[in-house]
Amino acid sequence: MKTETTNYHFNSGITLESGESLSAFDLVVETYGELNADKSNAILVCHAFSGSHNAAGESDTDGKLGWWDEIVGPNKAIDTNKFFVVSPNNLGSCFGSTGPTSICPKTNEIYGKDFPDISVLDWVNSQEMLLNKLGISSWACVLGGSLGGMQALQWAITYPDKIKRAGVIAAAAKASSQNIALNEVSRESIRKDINFYEGDYLKKGAFPKSGLKAARMLAHITYLSEDNMNKRFGRRMQDADSKVDESVDYQVENYLQYKGQKFSETFDANTYILMTKAMDGFDPAKDFNNKLEEALKNVKAKLLIIGFKTDWLFPPERGKEIQLAAMQSEISSSYLELDGKQGHDSFLFKSKRYEDNIKAFLSS
Amino acid sequence: MKTETTNYHFNSGITLESGESLSAFDLVVETYGELNADKSNAILVCHAFSGSHNAAGESDTDGKLGWWDEIVGPNKAIDTNKFFVVSPNNLGSCFGSTGPTSICPKTNEIYGKDFPDISVLDWVNSQEMLLNKLGISSWACVLGGSLGGMQALQWAITYPDKIKRAGVIAAAAKASSQNIALNEVSRESIRKDINFYEGDYLKKGAFPKSGLKAARMLAHITYLSEDNMNKRFGRRMQDADSKVDESVDYQVENYLQYKGQKFSETFDANTYILMTKAMDGFDPAKDFNNKLEEALKNVKAKLLIIGFKTDWLFPPERGKEIQLAAMQSEISSSYLELDGKQGHDSFLFKSKRYEDNIKAFLSS
Numbered sequence: 001m002k003t004e005t006t007n008y009h010f011n012s013g014i015t016l017e018s019g020e021s022l023s024a025f026d027l028v029v030e031t032y033g034e035l036n037a038d039k040s041n042a043i044l045v046c047h048a049f050s051g052s053h054n055a056a057g058e059s060d061t062d063g064k065l066g067w068w069d070e071i072v073g074p075n076k077a078i079d080t081n082k083f084f085v086v087s088p089n090n091l092g093s094c095f096g097s098t099g100p101t102s103i104c105p106k107t108n109e110i111y112g113k114d115f116p117d118i119s120v121l122d123w124v125n126s127q128e129m130l131l132n133k134l135g136i137s138s139w140a141c142v143l144g145g146s147l148g149g150m151q152a153l154q155w156a157i158t159y160p161d162k163i164k165r166a167g168v169i170a171a172a173a174k175a176s177s178q179n180i181a182l183n184e185v186s187r188e189s190i191r192k193d194i195n196f197y198e199g200d201y202l203k204k205g206a207f208p209k210s211g212l213k214a215a216r217m218l219a220h221i222t223y224l225s226e227d228n229m230n231k232r233f234g235r236r237m238q239d240a241d242s243k244v245d246e247s248v249d250y251q252v253e254n255y256l257q258y259k260g261q262k263f264s265e266t267f268d269a270n271t272y273i274l275m276t277k278a279m280d281g282f283d284p285a286k287d288f289n290n291k292l293e294e295a296l297k298n299v300k301a302k303l304l305i306i307g308f309k310t311d312w313l314f315p316p317e318r319g320k321e322i323q324l325a326a327m328q329s330e331i332s333s334s335y336l337e338l339d340g341k342q343g344h345d346s347f348l349f350k351s352k353r354y355e356d357n358i359k360a361f362l363s364s
Numbered sequence: 365m366k367t368e369t370t371n372y373h374f375n376s377g378i379t380l381e382s383g384e385s386l387s388a389f390d391l392v393v394e395t396y397g398e399l400n401a402d403k404s405n406a407i408l409v410c411h412a413f414s415g416s417h418n419a420a421g422e423s424d425t426d427g428k429l430g431w432w433d434e435i436v437g438p439n440k441a442i443d444t445n446k447f448f449v450v451s452p453n454n455l456g457s458c459f460g461s462t463g464p465t466s467i468c469p470k471t472n473e474i475y476g477k478d479f480p481d482i483s484v485l486d487w488v489n490s491q492e493m494l495l496n497k498l499g500i501s502s503w504a505c506v507l508g509g510s511l512g513g514m515q516a517l518q519w520a521i522t523y524p525d526k527i528k529r530a531g532v533i534a535a536a537a538k539a540s541s542q543n544i545a546l547n548e549v550s551r552e553s554i555r556k557d558i559n560f561y562e563g564d565y566l567k568k569g570a571f572p573k574s575g576l577k578a579a580r581m582l583a584h585i586t587y588l589s590e591d592n593m594n595k596r597f598g599r600r601m602q603d604a605d606s607k608v609d610e611s612v613d614y615q616v617e618n619y620l621q622y623k624g625q626k627f628s629e630t631f632d633a634n635t636y637i638l639m640t641k642a643m644d645g646f647d648p649a650k651d652f653n654n655k656l657e658e659a660l661k662n663v664k665a666k667l668l669i670i671g672f673k674t675d676w677l678f679p680p681e682r683g684k685e686i687q688l689a690a691m692q693s694e695i696s697s698s699y700l701e702l703d704g705k706q707g708h709d710s711f712l713f714k715s716k717r718y719e720d721n722i723k724a725f726l727s728s
Contacts, residue, residue: 177593177616178585184617185582188624191611192574194558210556218549218582221542229541235647247555250644252541253548260552280614283599312676 001073001080003057005030007096010129014091020116023105027130028053028096029088032072033080039136042084043362044127045072046144046151049275050267052095055087056080070350077355078362083140091126092118092274100270101202113199113270120147120282124154131162141362143167143304145347146314147275150282153303153322157284160300165361169306170347172318173292173325174283179313182222183276186215190269199270208269213260215272220259225310225343292325299326303333304361306354308340308347365437365444367421369394371460374493378455384480387469391494392460393452396420396436397444403500406448407726408491409436410508410515413639414631416459419451420444434714441719442726447504455490456482456638464634465566477563477634484511484646488518495526505726507531507668509711510678511639514646517667517686521648524664529725533670534711536682537656537689538647543677546586547640550579554633563634572633577624579636584623589674589707656689663690667697668725670718672704672711 015021030053056072072078089097100115142155149171156166193211233252288294307316326333340346379385394417420436436442453461464479506519513535520530557575597616652658671680690697704710
């Protein structure tokens with residue numbers, strides 16, 4: 001699989017939904033496969049909140065497999081023998097694109113807490129600039145899971161002529177009150193970490209790892225299903241000699257402690273707050289009298305909406321709401337509900353029906 | 365309503381399930397109504413994890429209504445004109461009974477983190493000592509919601525001759541992997557608070573309020589239903605002049621911040637850890653080959669099991685599992701599923717079917 005990692009610099013800058021602007025910004029982008037002669041085979045994959053541009057294959061930096069490696073690759077559901085897959089790290093993230101850990105060109109200091117608020121629309125606008133830079137007129141498909149699915153939906157609404165298909169997977173047309181509440185608890189843990197320094201930790205050489213760890217532990221629970229957790233961990237006790245912390249009694253505690261700790265060593269705290277706020281704020285219907293069907297009425301892309309029965313973060317009902325609005329606005333849309341063994345995270349894992357449906361959608 | 369608050373001292377002490385013991389302990393107990401001549405009308409109500417002995421009427425200390433005031437009182441579902449209702453603060457709690465904030469008689473210092481682990485069985489054993497002290501041979505009923513319901517179930521199993529009825533409401537026969545995981549995130553927030561000092565905060569004159577606040581914010585989400593939160597708060601923004609914190613955007617954030625803050629000013633951190641560990645550890649089937657039906661086979665009490673459809677902490681399926689085991693062990697048990705508007709917290713609020721069923725059960 002031909003893989004390239006490129007840093008694209010946009011010196012024209014971008015005006016954000018908040019009204020603030022960045023005078024210039026970078027997007028680091030990984031691509032898989034090759035663009036065909038008529039440039040009709042480009043697919044944009046959008047990552048979820050803590051993802052990166054490394055969607056497939058081994059990462060150059062840590063050797064880990066990309067977040068969608070089960071789905072993107074030669075002969076996989078998103079077949080890189082056929083498609084040119086474009087995977088940017090989102091604006092505001094911490095894996096190479098301009099974000100809170102970058103240097104602000106005006107002040108020559110790290111942005112930190114002063115990085116402006118980012119929205120899903122801002123990501124889509126920056127990705128449209130990327131599309132232009134690549135000299136492509138439209139995406140064959142934009143798709144992603146969770147916050148990635150929200151970007152796909154926003155793409156279909158905002159740039160109807162530049163997207164042929166949108167895959168909205170394990171997502172919602174807006175965050176629920178409970179989604180916001182859970183994100184707020186995670187943010188609270190980060191903000192109250194003694195090493196957060198009101199967001200100025202990098203200037204102090206400090207890292208709010210404890211807060212990030214607790215935040216991730218909570219978020220991780222929302223990515224799994226209760227049934228899946230019961231099967232994987234149940235009420236089994238952790239062996240004394242493999243406890244990551246003395247306080248651990250149960251295997252599920254050990255697992256969360258481990259996952260939280262690892263995450264806290266690689267992710268940025270201001271980015272966590274920024275990204276979750278973008279998720280909370282997503283609500284494309286807000287500019288259309290709070291009617292999603294009105295937001296969708298100019299959509300030209302075909303939609304494929306996929307929900308997973310075991311997902312309690314964005315349960316299937318959220319996908320059905322999008323499908324219902326799509327039917328009301330008489331656009332082409334189909335809804336697929338899959339069992340999914342891994343709760344919200346099911347979008348990351350291959351299964352026959354999941355793969356078959358993505359393949360059929362991309363060749364439709 | 366005749367109300368009395370009494371501090372009972374048990375100078376014989378108690379040996380705990382862990383093998384550790386307390387050489388003496390106190391239980392503070394509130395009672396409502398009057399014991400009848402043949403002592404057949406005593407009902408034990410068991411509080412949930414953060415509750416107190418103040419189940420009904422106004423608290424002497426803060427004037428707040430008791431946690432089950434909608435259910436316990438004259439002519440209410442648990443009618444104090446008919447019944448003598450006994451409501452102890454649990455051993456290990458922080459509202460007057462012996463717990464981590466008490467003075468250890470051996471060391472003359474605050475127990476703090478050295479207070480021994482407590483289990484649901486320990487509570488039931490201490491309540492049985494209370495029963496003896498009151499000179500009563502058996503409870504007409506033991507009941508409670510959530511962790512209170514777990515105590516009622518344990519009572520039926522451990523003291524079959526001393527309980528006529530057990531009301532197991534919004535509870536489960538054991539904590540799920542997800543229950544444990546959510547509790548562990550709360551504990552992690554508390555333990556990593558800079559003011560926790562590995563549990564020795566009281567000796568340092570410090571209070572881990574930030575950790576307790578985040579813990580309660582998370583727990584509070586689990587007490588409400590997604591639907592209820594959407595109706596109460598939706599995605600509405602908080603007015604700028606009534607924000608409890610500058611970081612707040614949404615009403616649901618403001619609500620959680622407020623609730624978390626209030627809780628952190630009244631609850632004890634070591635107690636939080638102790639109580640959640642008791643909940644995680646509850647699993648009466650563990651001594652019966654992991655078969656609940658075996659644990660129930662000597663039960664003589666009638667059971668009433670109530671689940672609420674909107675409860676996602678202990679969903680109705682958990683109640684049905686108890687009912688199924690009760691049927692297999694051929695004991696008298698009935699299961700009632702109620703809509704419940706308030707998620708897990710529904711057990712605290714009166715509704716006609718809920719009241720009617722409790723009344724009928726108590727007079728059966």
